[in-house]
Amino acid sequence: MEERPGFWVRAVANLLDAIIVGTVFGLMTLAVYGEFHRDEYNFTDILSLLYVLLVPVFWNGYLIGKKLLGIRIVKTSGDNVTIWTMLLRCGVGGLVYGVTIGIGLIVSAFMVGIRYDRRSIHDLIAGTYVAYDSKWSMEVAEKYIR
Secondary structure, three states: OOOOOOHHHHHHHHHHHHHHHHHHHHHHHHHHHOOOOOOOOOHHHHHHHHHHHHHHHHOOOOOHHHHHHOEEEEEOOOOOOOHHHHHHHHHHHHHHHHHOOOHHHHHHHHHHHHOOOOOOHHHHHHOEEEEEOOHHHHHHHHHHOO
């Protein structure tokens, strides 16, 4: 089996995504509502959902943070993810995390760190895994993010 990114690489990718996308959406909210963050739901909440559902479908499994670290979401068959795959991964996976009041998320973090295949609960639900896109990105990520 190929080497797969562990907990810290995936966590940093998610953090980068949150910072970059959060800043862009915050600036959009600022432009429309005059404030960077709103407690009420607004259009950027919908854009955020569409971002995590659609960008990996049209960008071969990448989100911005994953692309920066050279990792991507792949179906276990080796094919690119589909909208159905992402609905399962984000929707059903998110539902599981919500119903378990975050305990499922903690279990998933341990699964990524401990399991030989590095798959989390949402990966198992959707039939996906996260993979390095090249040997070079694996070496760089493992060297700097551990």
